[in-house]
Amino acid sequence: ISCEGEKAVVFTNGDNDTFPLWFVQETPSEVNNYKVPFKRNVAVANLSLLNTNWYCKQLKKWGAPISFTEEEIDRLPQGMYGKDGRVYLLKDIIIRDMLATNSGIKLKYPDDYLVSPHEFRQKVLKNYKNLTGCEIYFATTVSKDNLYDVEPFLVLKGLVQLVTADSGDNQIDIEKTEEFLFKRYKMKSMLDPKVKKDENTRGLLLNYVALYVQLAQEYYKRKEINRATEILEKAREFELDPDKKAILFYNLSLFNIHAQNYQKALIYLDSVEKSGVKDVQLLLQKGLIYQSLNELKKAEESYLKAKEIAPMRPEPVQTLYQFYLYTLNDTFKAMNILREWLFKNPNDTVAQRLLKELER
Numbered sequence: 001i002s003c004e005g006e007k008a009v010v011f012t013n014g015d016n017d018t019f020p021l022w023f024v025q026e027t028p029s030e031v032n033n034y035k036v037p038f039k040r041n042v043a044v045a046n047l048s049l050l051n052t053n054w055y056c057k058q059l060k061k062w063g064a065p066i067s068f069t070e071e072e073i074d075r076l077p078q079g080m081y082g083k084d085g086r087v088y089l090l091k092d093i094i095i096r097d098m099l100a101t102n103s104g105i106k107l108k109y110p111d112d113y114l115v116s117p118h119e120f121r122q123k124v125l126k127n128y129k130n131l132t133g134c135e136i137y138f139a140t141t142v143s144k145d146n147l148y149d150v151e152p153f154l155v156l157k158g159l160v161q162l163v164t165a166d167s168g169d170n171q172i173d174i175e176k177t178e179e180f181l182f183k184r185y186k187m188k189s190m191l192d193p194k195v196k197k198d199e200n201t202r203g204l205l206l207n208y209v210a211l212y213v214q215l216a217q218e219y220y221k222r223k224e225i226n227r228a229t230e231i232l233e234k235a236r237e238f239e240l241d242p243d244k245k246a247i248l249f250y251n252l253s254l255f256n257i258h259a260q261n262y263q264k265a266l267i268y269l270d271s272v273e274k275s276g277v278k279d280v281q282l283l284l285q286k287g288l289i290y291q292s293l294n295e296l297k298k299a300e301e302s303y304l305k306a307k308e309i310a311p312m313r314p315e316p317v318q319t320l321y322q323f324y325l326y327t328l329n330d331t332f333k334a335m336n337i338l339r340e341w342l343f344k345n346p347n348d349t350v351a352q353r354l355l356k357e358l359e360r
Contacts, residue, residue, distance in 0.1 A: 005135040008041065013141045102132050103124055128165040181211065246282075338354055
């Protein structure tokens with residue numbers, strides 16, 4: 001559903017995100033009003049199988065933009081060392097070939113297939129064009145190590161990421177993602193509390209929750225706090241294990257802090273703590289809320305707890321230093337927190353300088 005265009009290839013990670021798609025393409029189901037075939041213009045390319053020569057040839061026969069002949073595919077090795085010392089597997093070679101072919105670029109074998117991800121992106125993706133009419137997508141379930149070549153050039157559209165010429169961090173097509181989430185995806189059983197879900201199924205639901213979170217964060221960046229909050233409240237309808245809900249409550253607290261709804265933000269953070277999650281950022285955020293409410297004793301307690309659970313992280317120390325010096329006007333405590341840090345981290349030149357300034 002997420003893959004649009006007359007022809008498309010979507011790369012999937014493994015069994016759980018591949019076989020259901022193959023099944024629904026060939027089997028009558030509610031998704032397509034019990035008609036088949038469904039979306040056969042989309043090739044579901046399993047990255048594990050893409051390490052086999054026969055599967056690469058099968059994709060080529062389907063019409064994927066692969067420049068190698070079948071005879072050349074038969075001769076491709078299972079892996080080769082690249083110029084950066086990394087082993088490039090058969091799947092890496094085929095993906096690079098498809099991206100280059102789609103953009104009308106002829107790569108020299110084997111040299112151009114073995115350059116670093118940065119060099120490949122500069123050569124192929126910086127001016128990427130879809131000249132074959134075949135859109136190339138990566139499912140959101142694909143692991144990061146399979147995205148080195150394309151990650152800055154992906155835009156999220158629902159549960160897939162489209163390869164594009166535009167680069168940026170966490171790019172998202174808001175309109176399309178909302179359309180898929182709230183109008184086109186059918187999530188009846190997933191949201192039905194009467195349908196029992198085992199641990200594995202509840203884990204798979206996190207893929208959808210992550211999509212809600214990314215969409216909400218995009219609205220947050222645009223300062224549309226109410227819409228961001230609405231989206232995360234919808235995500236709370238998923239039946240998740242308590243500790244997995246932490247990301248929802250954490251972001252909801254962040255949005256409410258921005259809207260100056262401090263008491264509500266505290267309620268969300270308390271929900272995270274009750275789930276058993278101990279996190280430095282959570283405690284620092286809680287301290288900031290108490291500080292905004294002028295409950296300075298509680299703020300200090302939260303900051304000290306953060307330092308206690310992560311004694312080697314600088315953030316709690318930095319926060320306490322500023323809190324003591326600028327909020328409590330307590331130079332003695334500010335100096336002590338720096339001395340304590342320097343005892344464990346004697347080479348921290350920034351802390352040394354700050355302490356010297358206070359000791360003058």
